Amino acid sequence: MKDTVKSLRELSCGDDYDPNSMPVAKAREFIARFLAPVTAVERLNIRAALDRVLAEDVISPFDVPAHDNSAMDGYAVRCADLKADGEIMLRIAGAAFAGAPFQGQFKAGECVRIMTGGVVPAGADTIVMQEHVTVSGDNVRIGSGHKHGQNLRRAGEDLKTGQIALKRGLLLRPADIGLIASLGIGEVTVFRKLRVAFFSTGDELRSIGMPLGEGQIYDSNRYTIHGMLTRLGCEVIDMGVVCDDPKLLEQAFSAAAQTADVVITSGGVSVGEADFVKDLLEKLGEVVFWKIAMKPGRPLAYGRIGNAHFFGLPGNPVSVMVTFYQFVRDALLKLAGRDPLPPLPTFRVPCTSSLKKAPGRTEFQRGVLTQDASGNWSVRVTGEQGSGILRSMSEANCFIILPEAQANVAAGTIVEVQVMEGIV
Ligand code: AMP
Numbered sequence: 001m002k003d004t005v006k007s008l009r010e011l012s013c014g015d016d017y018d019p020n021s022m023p024v025a026k027a028r029e030f031i032a033r034f035l036a037p038v039t040a041v042e043r044l045n046i047r048a049a050l051d052r053v054l055a056e057d058v059i060s061p062f063d064v065p066a067h068d069n070s071a072m073d074g075y076a077v078r079c080a081d082l083k084a085d086g087e088i089m090l091r092i093a094g095a096a097f098a099g100a101p102f103q104g105q106f107k108a109g110e111c112v113r114i115m116t117g118g119v120v121p122a123g124a125d126t127i128v129m130q131e132h133v134t135v136s137g138d139n140v141r142i143g144s145g146h147k148h149g150q151n152l153r154r155a156g157e158d159l160k161t162g163q164i165a166l167k168r169g170l171l172l173r174p175a176d177i178g179l180i181a182s183l184g185i186g187e188v189t190v191f192r193k194l195r196v197a198f199f200s201t202g203d204e205l206r207s208i209g210m211p212l213g214e215g216q217i218y219d220s221n222r223y224t225i226h227g228m229l230t231r232l233g234c235e236v237i238d239m240g241v242v243c244d245d246p247k248l249l250e251q252a253f254s255a256a257a258q259t260a261d262v263v264i265t266s267g268g269v270s271v272g273e274a275d276f277v278k279d280l281l282e283k284l285g286e287v288v289f290w291k292i293a294m295k296p297g298r299p300l301a302y303g304r305i306g307n308a309h310f311f312g313l314p315g316n317p318v319s320v321m322v323t324f325y326q327f328v329r330d331a332l333l334k335l336a337g338r339d340p341l342p343p344l345p346t347f348r349v350p351c352t353s354s355l356k357k358a359p360g361r362t363e364f365q366r367g368v369l370t371q372d373a374s375g376n377w378s379v380r381v382t383g384e385q386g387s388g389i390l391r392s393m394s395e396a397n398c399f400i401i402l403p404e405a406q407a408n409v410a411a412g413t414i415v416e417v418q419v420m421e422g423i424v
């Protein structure tokens with residue numbers, strides 16, 4: 001591990017490395033350089049593979065669709081039989097249903113009744129929608145204006161035999177599971193879940209069920225961290241609350257690093273009397289201690305203890321969540337084998353609140369995006385932005401991202417927002 005940090009420090013010398021005020025983008029870049037994804041895999045039934053990371057390319061074993069088939073309920077015809085202007089009468093030679101192809105011979109001057117998904121009979125090349133014909137007995141009358149090949153789904157137009165349907169490194173969503181099922185594949189190889197151990201630090205913290213003494217508070221960070229990790233599909237190892245006692249902290253760090261791929265703590269990373277995390281980590285592992293030019297979440301430690309990656313998050317509940325979403329989330333996905341990782345989308349909308357902002361740091365204010373009666377979106381801030389006000393995260397549905405150089409924002413200004421919720 002010494003090598004990792006030595007190389008980080010060496011590399012950092014000529015690379016705008018300022019551990020006391022690291023710009024957000026730079027900190028992300030540094031962290032990303034040291035993340036080697038897990039390699040162990042497991043074989044899972046596709047239903048159980050939802051939200052897991054694919055560890056193999058999924059190859060199509062056949063053409064999709066397997067046959068030319070109809071995209072509509074209607075009549076399969078030979079385009080050459082139709083008239084450029086005027087009508088033609090065609091005899092109905094039989095029917096093709098989804099799963100029950102037409103069995104007869106298809107001849108010139110004939111058509112075949114066909115349903116959506118029905119195999120197009122050999123010789124037919126065009127589907128006329130049933131709404132565009134007049135049926136009389138065994139015949140249909142078809143007018144002009146039809147295009148060769150219309151309403152027809154070609155064999156192999158989605159996927160050809162042997163083509164990669166899904167790439168290794170994909171986080172499997174419901175659509176992907178369905179696509180794998182459509183190929184008749186019941187099991188896939190995924191990377192094993194990332195094991196993440198976490199604990200809260202602080203003498204003032206009590207767990208739920210314990211009475212609160214003067215100056216004591218309930219530990220909420222362990223619950224938000226548990227939730228965020230679970231959403232990311234990690235195997236979570238909750239190690240409880242550890243007091244601000246260097247001996248106990250040392251034991252907790254060592255135990256966590258032995259069992260987990262990643263260790264996350266909250267609190268104790270500032271420079272107060274009881275903030276032991278930094279010193280301990282320098283003793284036990286290799287830590288690059290960062291003050292990031294951001295608000296909330298200025299103190300954030302990243303490094304390694306043994307083989308485990310370490311993230312020392314700040315103590316304030318909002319700072320914990322912001323630093324997790326802005327740094328830890330991407331790092332965990334990369335460690336879990338996800339690749340390539342598309343950036344989370346951001347949008348530009350008018351902000352109806354005026355915002356206080358000092359230049360020199362990126363701010364992640366908590367916002368509420370709403371749509372007015374005319375369909376226009378705007379964002380307002382969720383009131384007070386103190387980093388201890390967890391309600392501001394609970395009420396928010398987006399981050400308002402204010403770049404480093406930005407000063408105060410007047411109401412009506414266009415700002416960048418990052419939506420918190422995704423539909424899939
Ligand atoms: P620290 O970084 O340890 O100085 O903590 C900063 C602030 O966050 C203090 O007000 C702590 O009481 C608070 N805090 C730290 N850890 C937690 C936690 N697990 N749950 C709720 N608040 C916390």
Ligand code: MG
Pocket residue numbers: 201202203267268274315
């Ligand atoms: Mg503390």
